[in-house]
Amino acid sequence: MHVLRLITFNLLLSLCLPLHSETVTLAVASNFKHTALQLKKSFEETHTHRIRLVSASSGKLYAQILQKAPFDIFLSADQHKPQRLQQQGLIADKRRFTYAIGQLVLFSADKELDVKHCLMQGCYKKLALANAQHAPYGVAAEQTLKNLTLKKSTNKRLIRAENINQSLQFILSKNVELGFIAASQLKQIKPLPAPDSKNIWQVAESLYPPILQDAVLLKTAETNPAALALWDFLQSSAAQGIIKAASYHIPSADTGQ
Amino acid sequence: MLLSQEDLQAIWLTLKLASLVTVLLLIIATPIAWWLSQTHSPLKPFISAIVALPLVLPPTVLGFYLLLVMGPEGFIGQITNSLGLGLLPFTFAGLVFASLFYSLPFVVQPIQNAMLAMGKRPLEVAATLRASPIDQFFNVVLPLCKPGFISAAILGFAHTVGEFGVILMIGGNIPGETRVASVQIYDHVESLNYANAHALSLVLLVFSFIVLSAVYSLNRNIKPSIAGL
Structure with a gap:
């Protein structure tokens, strides 16, 4: 036993x-x-x-x-x-x-919106980005706006999300017309957006610090x-x-x- | 001085938000509390449950759904848009609106408890003395339920000062508009500025302690059962 x-x-x-x-x-x-x-x-x-x-x-x-x-x-x-x-x-x-x-991307939930054109022309009311105080993607987004000399014209329309996840949340709930997120987040969106569609702009790496x-x-x-x-x-x-x-x-x- | 201009702005915004919400909530909650304390309607449990619901939902969850509902495709967003008011997220008005939900149970319940504790007798006596319902409300209900109203105001104010999750979800962190003290402290912590976070937290804590002690010492004779605490 x-x-x-x-x-x-x-x-x-x-x-x-x-x-x-x-x-x-x-x-x-x-x-x-x-x-x-x-x-x-x-x-x-x-x-x-x-x-x-x-x-x-x-x-x-x-x-x-x-x-x-x-x-x-x-x-x-x-x-x-x-x-x-x-x-x-x-x-x-x-x-x-x-x-x-x-990798930084500019994205809109509106499939018909040409986001790069819209950003340059300022055709939006609100633009989301992560808070540059603590989010590295926020730093990259702010730097991109600065390099495109859009900083002044956008400043009042910027919505600073807690992080890129919230930035995407603001975009998907259409509370903002467009916003900066990480390329990796696009993979989590359903249905998966086509990478070459005009509502996605892969920001050139020369526009922001890596x-x-x-x-x-x-x-x-x-x-x-x-x-x-x-x-x-x-x-x-x-x-x-x-x-x-x-x-x-x-x-x-x-x-x- | 460790507090920056932005910290002071955040404190001022917090006080503005909490005061406004408290005043509005006292106005909104009083008829609700009165109805709940007097009614025998079969709807009563359901209305009570709706009032208490914000206690159940985690603030960030509540904030998330408010963001959806107040957005361009949401029910409230479509109403505010069609009224020409624009959308509520990322605005001070949006924070006020969300806080009304968030702090509602903290204001309704103490008032309701005070009204229940008062009972029907004082009103019956007032009625035999031919006091009109309005007269009864201002000269009987208000004085007798004063401790309940004070508790309600304190809880509503304190709860709104400490509000964080909801504002984080719908605020968008705009200085002078939606960046309240709790969000500012959070930002300091997230960006590793611990000294600034400590300073701002301390100011908020000391201020709240002074306000709460002042109110409680002015009302030392409040019976806890009536105060609803």
Whole structure:
């Protein structure tokens, strides 16, 4: 009887702990969550480790990391916050790289609207963009308007969304005629808009500073094999393929590593 | 001084919004509370439930639906558009409108409780002395239910000052128009300006503490059961 109990106990125990499987907690900026879910799927298909995904704005995740949140890897929507974490000694040595470069687009829910023409002519009442104070896509949008010398004429008509998700929300609910969002968000719209339709304008990269999104491995994760495996995976060509397919660019120096 | 011009503007806007909403809500909530406290109508539970609904919905969810309803394709958006008022999202008027919903239960319920606690007797006595209904309302109901009205005003004001989720959804963060103190604090936190966030939060906290203590000490004799708290 005793032996049987012991065997059952061991069997149950082994069910709970698959071989060499650890969990890595991945904190991602909300605008990357969609892509992170695809990365998670691909990672878990090829590894025994499991990913626990946490998402919030980069600013909130940053504040939580300062307060010792149990995160292993942080995918920020910008470069600034990872740099600050690095300066504060919270990052494992040399464990920071640019995992994606965001692409800015101008978009309208009105399929017949030529958004670029409309922007240049000022044919709209309201234009949404993310708040440049803390959203990198907001900085890019403001810079674009400045480079097109539209800043003055648009200023009073700008609606500053909390982030690009809200910017898209304002566009889709037609509370604004057009707005700046990330190219990656277009993939989440149903029905999927055709990339060459006139209500989408891929803003030329020369018009705004590159939206570099950095990943960091936190110092506390250095001994977690799952975190290290995910860190390598994020830099693999498999992961880069997923990120590119989600309409981000990858730094050219890193490709083909 | 750690407060910037924009912080001061946000505080001023918050006070303007909360005061206006409180006054409007006292006017709107009084007849609702009166009806709810007197009626035996089978509709009463449903109206009570509608009044209490904003307590249930998370503010950002409430804000999201207000954004849709007040937008160009929404029911309210089409009304305001056809009246030539334009659309409510991203305007101060829109914030006032949304706050009326958001803070309604906090104003109706204390008044309703005070009216229930008063009971029918004082009005019956007033009626035998030939007081007209209007006379009864101003000279009997208002004085007897004063603590309830004060509680309602405090709760309505405080709740609107602390409003965040709804405004975040429909405001569009426009300085001097929709960027209230709570949103400004949030922006400071999101852009890692923690010192500014602390300063503004502290000012808001101290101010609210002073106002609340002042009102409560002026009304030290309020019976909690009547005050609805």
